[in-house]
Amino acid sequence: xxxxxxxxxxxxxxxxxxxxxxxxxxxxxxxxxxxxxxxxxxxxxxxxxxxxxxxxxxxxxxxxxxxxxxxxxxxxxxxxxxxxxxxxxxxxxxxxxxxxxxxxxxxxxxxxxxxxxxxxxxxxxxxxxxxxxxxxxxxxxxxxxxxxxxxxxxxxxxxxxxxxxxxxxx
Amino acid sequence: xxxxxxxxxxxxxxxxxxxxxxxxxxxxxxxxxxxxxxxxxxxxxxxxxxxxxxxxxxxxxxxxxxxxxxxxxxxxxxxxxxxxxxxxxxxxxxxxxxxxxxx
Numbered sequence: 054x055x056x057x058x059x060x061x062x063x064x065x066x067x068x069x070x071x072x073x074x075x076x077x078x079x080x081x082x083x084x085x086x087x088x089x090x091x092x093x094x095x096x097x098x099x100x101x102x103x104x105x106x107x108x109x110x111x112x113x114x115x116x117x118x119x120x121x122x123x124x125x126x127x128x129x130x131x132x133x134x135x136x137x138x139x140x141x142x143x144x145x146x147x148x149x150x151x152x153x154x155x156x157x158x159x160x161x162x163x164x165x166x167x168x169x170x171x172x173x174x175x176x177x178x179x180x181x182x183x184x185x186x187x188x189x190x191x192x193x194x195x196x197x198x199x200x201x202x203x204x205x206x207x208x209x210x211x212x213x214x215x216x217x218x219x220x221x222x223x
Numbered sequence: 224x225x226x227x228x229x230x231x232x233x234x235x236x237x238x239x240x241x242x243x244x245x246x247x248x249x250x251x252x253x254x255x256x257x258x259x260x261x262x263x264x265x266x267x268x269x270x271x272x273x274x275x276x277x278x279x280x281x282x283x284x285x286x287x288x289x290x291x292x293x294x295x296x297x298x299x300x301x302x303x304x305x306x307x308x309x310x311x312x313x314x315x316x317x318x319x320x321x322x323x324x325x326x
Contacts, residue, residue: 057227057228058227058228061228061232065232065236069236069239069240069243072240072243072244072263073243075247075259075260075263076244076246076250078256081253081256084259088259088262091263091266092266095266095269095270098236099270099273101228102233102273102274102277104273104276104277104285106285107269107273107285107288107289107292110292114292114293114295114296115262115266118296119262119295119299122299122300122303123255123258123259123303126255126303126306126307129307130255130306130307130310132253132316141250141252141319144250145250148246148249148250149246149250152242152243152245155242156238156242159235159238159239159242163234163235166231178280181276181280181282181285182277182285186282187285187286187289190283190286191289198290202293202294205293205297206293206296208297209296209297209298209300209301210300212300213300213303214304216301216305216308217307217308
């Protein structure tokens with residue numbers, strides 16, 4: 054089990070490090086690269102949880118489609134580095150202190166709380182992350198949300214095309 | 224199936240990532256960078272859902288993540304189209320310069 058434990062700590066450290074790098078970058082392209090690396094670390098974490106289909110989908114959808122779109126937009130807009138205003142740095146220290154406080158509370162809950170005891174797992178629990186089981190549940194129990202989300206994607210495509218197209222001049 | 228990492232570690236990690244994303248959203252001026260920090264927060268929640276699904280042996284958590292990823296993809300397309308339209312009209316993506324409707 055040491056490989057699984059080591060893998061968790063490596064991917065967790067990578068995820069936290071790339072997240073902190075992301076929020077401190079001045080220009081957009083290094084930030085996008087940090088986020089792509091973060092998504093790969095999260096995909097590794099999903100694999101340690103035996104969620105195989107989601108690990109593959111994370112790379113395909115997030116790193117492979119959403120981040121490509123974001124990088125296109127960054128290149129299209131061709132902005133310079135972000136310049137901070139004075140008022141901005143005051144807000145920033147307050148926000149950072151508040152959230153460090155929240156993380157401290159969370160750490161306190163983690164250290165003082167009890168270990169979760171292993172309740173009995175339902176049958177077929179070892180199939181939970183696999184493609185076949187997820188596909189079966191998606192097409193039987195969750196069929197209505199599946200069809201509804203296709204409608205959502207259609208409206209998103211129509212909406213983004215309408216927003217981004219140029220107005221015709223005459 | 225026996226998990227060698229306790230569930231609490233995953234929850235702590237995901238809470239930390241969520242807080243880092245929240246700090247990022249509140250302290251950036253660039254709309255595209257704010258959007259990327261929102262994606263960070265969404266992924267932290269996805270990690271919580273997958274961790275619980277794996278530890279309780281219930282597929283529902285992973286199905287939820289499936290739909291959250293779909294919604295995030297749709298939101299990415301529409302949000303970036305809005306940013307493009309904003310840039311075309313105001314020539315800026317800094318959110319504190321877009322204050323025409325402020326009182």
